Amino acid sequence: MKKIISGIQPSGRPSLGNYLGAIKPQVSMQNEADVTYFIADLHAITVRQEPADLKRRTFEVAAWYLACGLNPEKATLFIQSHVPAHAQLGWILNTFTQMGELERMTQYKDKSKRHSSNINVGLFGYPVLQAADILLHDIDAVPVGEDQKQHIEITRDIATRFNNHYTAGKEGAKPIFVVPEAMLPKAGARVRDLQNPESKMSKSIDGKGTIFMEEDLKTIAKKIKSAVTDSGSEVIYDKENKAGVSNLLEIYAVTKGMSIENAVSDFNGKGYGDFKSAVADAVVAELEPTQARFKELMKDKTELSMILKKGADKANIQAERTLAKVMKKVGFVPPIV
Numbered sequence: 001m002k003k004i005i006s007g008i009q010p011s012g013r014p015s016l017g018n019y020l021g022a023i024k025p026q027v028s029m030q031n032e033a034d035v036t037y038f039i040a041d042l043h044a045i046t047v048r049q050e051p052a053d054l055k056r057r058t059f060e061v062a063a064w065y066l067a068c069g070l071n072p073e074k075a076t077l078f079i080q081s082h083v084p085a086h087a088q089l090g091w092i093l094n095t096f097t098q099m100g101e102l103e104r105m106t107q108y109k110d111k112s113k114r115h116s117s118n119i120n121v122g123l124f125g126y127p128v129l130q131a132a133d134i135l136l137h138d139i140d141a142v143p144v145g146e147d148q149k150q151h152i153e154i155t156r157d158i159a160t161r162f163n164n165h166y167t168a169g170k171e172g173a174k175p176i177f178v179v180p181e182a183m184l185p186k187a188g189a190r191v192r193d194l195q196n197p198e199s200k201m202s203k204s205i206d207g208k209g210t211i212f213m214e215e216d217l218k219t220i221a222k223k224i225k226s227a228v229t230d231s232g233s234e235v236i237y238d239k240e241n242k243a244g245v246s247n248l249l250e251i252y253a254v255t256k257g258m259s260i261e262n263a264v265s266d267f268n269g270k271g272y273g274d275f276k277s278a279v280a281d282a283v284v285a286e287l288e289p290t291q292a293r294f295k296e297l298m299k300d301k302t303e304l305s306m307i308l309k310k311g312a313d314k315a316n317i318q319a320e321r322t323l324a325k326v327m328k329k330v331g332f333v334p335p336i337v
């Protein structure tokens, strides 16, 4: 099975857009690949965080993934700071990364504009830590969007440089790192704002057009029922001329795990009213057990903490194995165990 990994920023309060667009497809990847997901708290502190918020959001993100069906027996889920090898390998890889390479990173350039009063060394070195995240776990492929492609490229460059440095001219020397590929993430829905389907459903706008995963189910149903639809009365999929209806169709189809064509045929001859009620019912039916599980996990953190500990235990075994090989190659004196 292919090994894949993804780091998730603990940025809390996921919307229906995050769920249908990212979380749900990421969770279903556990059936096709050997998946590792971790909450990237070390990365999060490259911009200033309120400690209590960071802590709560770290738990929340983990709880949402589990509530959405991530199976800790199949997938590995852990908190990045619970696996110290990430930071340790990051340090070593710093010495295999050039200033000039990092200066070219577009995310760094963007973020240093947005956080101009705190352009810290961690923000600059962010991609090196990301490379360590990936390389420790012998990853074949990293599902990433456009914005992260550059970080996978630099990971490949660092891995290749390290491998070459320690194998060049050495007969039979095996490369340490698997050089990972970037892969297109599994497609999810591109959920649009319910009131303004021209733009995507954001989580920063707390309005009638956004649905948050933890919102009261009645409010969610009401928001869907008052979504803007388009002129005409037929339920058809036409993103250009019927952006509102098409958005609801996509929400319905991905929620129910069906194709758009089948979703459309469910509403043959039906009006917008019935259509919107059906979409609301589908979303509520999906979120009801998810919310219940989320609340249960958040109420008493014992189970959640145990799951995260088991994930970290698994990840630590793999990460320490790679780190030990790296340290040996570099020439560090191994500690006596």
Ligand code: TRP
Pocket (backbone or CB within 6 Å): 005, 006, 007, 008, 009, 040, 043, 129, 130, 133, 134, 142, 148
């Ligand atoms: N940089 C990624 C993001 O902002 C998060 C991340 C950290 C990550 N480490 C990773 C993603 C390793 C994939 C693999 O979304």
